[in-house]
Amino acid sequence: MAAEANNVNEDGNEEAQLADTDTDFSDSDYEIDEGDDDLFDDNIDFDVDEEEEVEEPDVEPEYVLDDEDLDLTKEEEEYLKYKFRTFNAKVDMKSPIFKVGMVFADVKELRNALTAYSIRQRVKIRKVKNEPSRLDAVCQKGCPWMLKAGKDNRTGGIVIKAYAAEHRCPKKWKLRSLTSKILTAYFIDEFRDDQKMSLGTFSRKVTKEFNVTPNRWKLARARKQALKEIHGDEEEQFNKLWDYGSELRRSNPGSTFLLSTALVKDTNFPLGRKCLKTLYWSYDACKRGWLKGCRPIIFIDGCHMKTRFKGILLSAVGIDPNDCIFPIAMGWVEVECTSSWEWFLTTVRDDLNVRNTAPFTIMSDKQKGLINAVKKVWPDSEHRFCVRHLYQNFHEKHKGEVLKQDLWAIARSPNKVKWRENCQRMDGHCSAAFHWTERLDVKTWVKAYFSDFSKCDILLNNNSEVFNR
Template sequence: MKESDNSSHDGLHSNESSGDEGGSKDMDKKKFRVFNPTTEMDDPKFELGLLFKCKIDFINVAKSHGVKYGRKIRFKKNDSNRCKAICRSKRCMWNIYCSVRSDKVTFQIKNMLLTHTCGRTTYHGLASVTYLANKYLVDIRLNPNFNVGDFMIKVHKDLGVSIAPNVGYKYSKLWSYCEELQKANPNSNVFMNTTENNEGDDEFQRFHVCLNGCKRGFLQGCRYVVGLDGCHLKGCHKGVLLTAVGIDPNDHLFLIVYAIVETENKNSWKWFGEELKGDLEIIDESIWAFITDKQKGLVQAIQDVLSGVEHRMCLRHMYNNFKKQHLGLALKERIWVVARASYRDRFAGLESLKEFDEGAYNWQKPILNMLETIRFYLMVRMEKKREWIRKYTGEICPKILKKLEKNKLVANDCIPSHSKDWKFEVRCMYGDRYTVDLISRCCSCRKWDLNGIPCAHAIVAICDTGEESEKFVHDCYSKEAYMRAYEPMINPMNAEQMWKNSDMLPVLPPENIKLPGRPRKAR
């Protein structure tokens, strides 16, 4: 069936649904066609009122549609009473709304728009292992000698998607990937560490990536603030993805360096810190600030490798563990008040709170696919940011302007008194008094000093001089700084079949490490 076959149903069918996604109750009284998963799953014909014996049938046929036509389908409003399939493309309005009938089991299409305005893609992620197993079960049983290569060719021919071969093959291509990545992005720091197993073969240990475009962009347009974190990887061969991120001029995350290591401990974090120090050419450590959690050896590694930097803990990580034992909104507000204290007396006047650790997050992808997904994401993201900033007409990044406007509202409660030149004493309605020096761009509350955005006390003093507060925002938040951060380019790469075969011996996957305790079951 071609998509054009559904032309009679293209458009929004709302005449029988009273303009409501839930549809009319009169639909329960009419007779409608029942979907047959045995004969229609591979060639679905959607129509208004089509019945499904259960919600799973509707989900499966929507996925089958996505695979057949190469569209990214996801499910919104998915619960026991309703399910809406939509296209992931932001500009595509394709959707099918299905809800349960009065018997609480049968689902029925109540509303739909079957016209795709997006293009076909091979990266829809719907051809899962379960989907392929169900679709080709009979073929595999009839042909026991069906090898992996032939199966991959058949899937690509039938569905137009490429499936991942075995994980060991992915590891064997890492040397070629490493060389191709460096070739496409000169002056990048990309390398892999291996260890020798009992048979004398090289096994994967660590993989480090610092793309030149990310490094240059961070050093040219971002503040010297770096956050470190790691997440555990799922799959046959465990590992940990370590990342170093900065903050761009619009207060969004900016990925600098990422690496895959065997485990998260002091040794791996120390290795990552040493490589990061070399990548960013850190000489004067006193002008750098690092934000981390308290994970396995990370604090000690920072002290050993970057002892001169300002090191602070991420409050969000600590609070996620704090709230497990200390519930309630009152404590949540209190801990954030402590964190936002901008001068010592205000911080010391509050009750101290304990710090706790946080576990890592899980993520599953074959190693080569994961590395390539990160690189591709960075390449596309950098270009999207460049395109966005070209169209942006303001001089200060929008997220910073929102913070400035928020401070302006607080400034309504402040009264400035001019001392001399550009110095002011600012009184607040609640009795506090602060001194503001517009030449030095500082306030005794220290908020302006800390983040470079005029505080409420500074804003009311600036207004008293007739100047615009936007002119007193630090240059690190300017449009020019943003353009410098995203000006470097991450170059595209050739497909895997075009990579030059590396002269290095193929690397083997790391040895599986049995984790302590009973494996977690999926329920």
């Protein structure tokens, strides 16, 4: 019997080992076999929805100040009272909200917050006590609003210790606290987007934002200050030109910076003072890029500077292979005249190391001083005129959209046959307008007569708004 029992045990162990090694064998306590339906019915709850979300239990916050069950000491209550109530000037200054226990960095920050609050709420706040470590503020007589703040040794700042937020006073339409300095700081970005904003538009923006109506003089001062911050101090900028030139030569070798001054005497400076006379600068990369990769055509023009010191800003630009503007050199002179243009064109020619001017083309408007300067400094270059500037003179005597299109059709004529057809069309529309164009040299403004060496048939000046067509 013992032998048979041993054989049975050995057979059982062999079957168990085979079951462990057989991948097709499956025997799980979690599967329902035949005859086990009663186990399924007894252990499954059909009323439970498995897809229903499990609601998380409500978690009490870390600090509950109003919970009566908390047994806190006075020191702990004071600590929790001043926790997480710091005033953030970058975010909260536009529309301040005061609370007892709010911490400010210093009394100056609290003053600025009170000013912003007064403007937003359109109320007049009066500072009863205004000291470096203490500030008490009240509203008008009969209004319960009040605020008391003082130095706090625990936080190291100014803390609001008493505050009543209710107002019973009428709103104000004019506030002395809304100064031009505050208007400048608030609307500085508006003036960056529109530097020609009128006072009427500015007044409407202020009224919409603050519901107050400041006087015209305050708006004018705010606009002037905003433009000054945007453009900077012009006198200080001129005084830094020498430093800029030295840094340009040091950091960008090969660049050119030329500045000349003149001694001027007046009542304020009887001994005289140095004033800027001419200025020229160009960058080494621009000069090398134009000489190696751009067409041999130079567009020159000048524009009046509407600043305190006035003057004329001169520019010389080229055209890159993508027909985009490529800067070459810039200059500044006191007035636009023949001598000023001769100096600028001579400096550009020498700076670019041009010895033979025949391969180059110069394009400009018909300013008399500029025409004479080009003939003298770039004698062998082809000189073209901007058709847009020609049309401005043409429009003074001959108006109308038809004549405008005829003028541009003549200028864009690709060959002489097409040019004759366009001239006959204008002559049929208005003979006086056609005779006006006959006085112009066709080589200076008609595409059919341009030389093809520069590989450029652009008819517009570099300052034209349609140049980037």
